[in-house]
Amino acid sequence: MKKEWPLWEVFIRGQHGLNHRHVGSLHAPDAEMAIKNARDVYTRRNEGVSIWVVESKHITASSPSERGPLFEPSNDKVYRHPTFFDIPDEVGHM
Amino acid sequence: MEAAADQVDRTAYATWLMRMGDNTLILGHRLSEWCGHSPVLEEDIAMANTALDLIGQTQLWLGLAGEVEGAGRTADNLAYLRDASKFRNVLMVERPNGDFGQTLMRQFLFDAWHHAMLTELLTSTEERVREIAAKALKEVSYHLERSADLVIRLGDGSEESHARMQAALDDQWAYTGELSTPDEIDTATAAAGIAPDLAKVGTVWRQTVEEVLRAATLSVPDSTFAHQGGKSGRHTEHLGYILADMQFLQRAYPGAVW
Incomplete structure (x- = not known):
């Protein structure tokens, strides 16, 4: 039997309307405890309205060595970035 | 003060408030001793959070106790300048932590009482008591959820964790009765509707x-x-050691502030 608890990634929604954001990781024996631990480790200063946890092993990451082929082709296509618009202040967070 | 407070002896009411505040103060202090020493980081923070909640509640209970007493003492005066025989906490909360399982079992047994007590206090005749209870109950609901969950996991866990939790329960059991055994202070405050019937709790x-x-x-x-x-102020020797630790600064440097 493994002694170490599995690692979990924690995502917290700061306020209604925003996305869940990755805030860090922690150890816990199962999902229910991971939520409780996340509450204690990451939300003690009123940071969140919702918590997601996922076992780290279920996350598939892109490989750093493929960074060139994956990301560089989009760098020279400035028209993909909507940077030519002025966003009115009333719109707020985008 | 409202009518209910006038129907009961001031000293009884203040003493009852000190019992509430001393329970949370001493247990909060005990739990804080785990800070940096818990088996895993996550439990360490969770326990420190509980300790902070309890100490926050202490400020409210002892603050009100000082007001009701009417002798000009603040929550800090009561916490840092009373001797052991003037403390009114139950014996359970001043006992040494033991191992982590013993700490958790005590926490669960206390949380279950604390939750039942605060729930009853939501209908106290005293508005200030109702307000403190409502604020504390939110925190204590989580304390109970967490400690009950851990007691179930460890009790129904491995052979060793089961044996440790059963031993912890057997060890704490004789200290649980004091929580719900009424004396004349409890009876007087219950008669005025400030506190609930302890037997019901x-x-x-x-x-x-x-x-x-x-x-x-x-x-x-x-x-x-x-x-x-x-x-009623008859404590184990352990309380003296807690106070020596907790009160040292105010005793050595009277009136010291941040």
Whole structure:
């Protein structure tokens, strides 16, 4: 039997309307405890309205060595970035 | 003050408030001793959070106790300048932490009582008491959820964790009775509607405890013997050591502030 608890990634929604954001990781024996631990480790200063946890092993990451082929082709296509618009202040967070 | 407070002896009311505040103060201090020493980081922070919640509640209870007493003492005066025989906490909360399982079992047994008590206090005749209870109950609901969950997991866990939790329960059991055994202070405050009937709180406590212990595959000890004394100021030697630690600064440098 493994002694170490599995690692979990924690995502917290700061306020209604925003996305869940990755805030860090922690150890816990199962999902229910991971939520409780996340509450204690990451939300003690009123940071969140919702918590997601996922076992780290279920996350598939892109490989750093493929960074060139994956990301560089989009760098020279400035028209993909909507940077030519002025966003009115009333719109707020985008 | 409202009418209810006038129907009861001021000293009884203030003493009852000190019992509430001293329970949370001493247990909060005990839990804070785990800070940096818990088995895993996550539990360390969770326990420190609980300790902070309890100490926050202490400020409210002892603050009100000082006002009701009317002798000009603040929550800080009461916490840092009283001697052991003036403390009114139950013996359970001043006992040494033991191992992590013992700490958790004590926490669960206390949380179950604390939750039942605060729930009853939501209908106290005293508005200030209702307000403190409502604020504290939110925190204590989480304390109870967490400690009950851990007691179930460890009781119904490995052979070793089960044995440790059963030993912890057997060890704490004789200290649980004091929580729900009324004396003349409890009777007087209950008669004025400030505090609930402690026997009723004890019944709710018993239901919660039996339900969780059953799920944890732990057996409720048979004995009804209960150590008494903390509520009237007769403490174990352990309280003196806590106070020596907690009160040192104010004793050595009277009036020191941040």
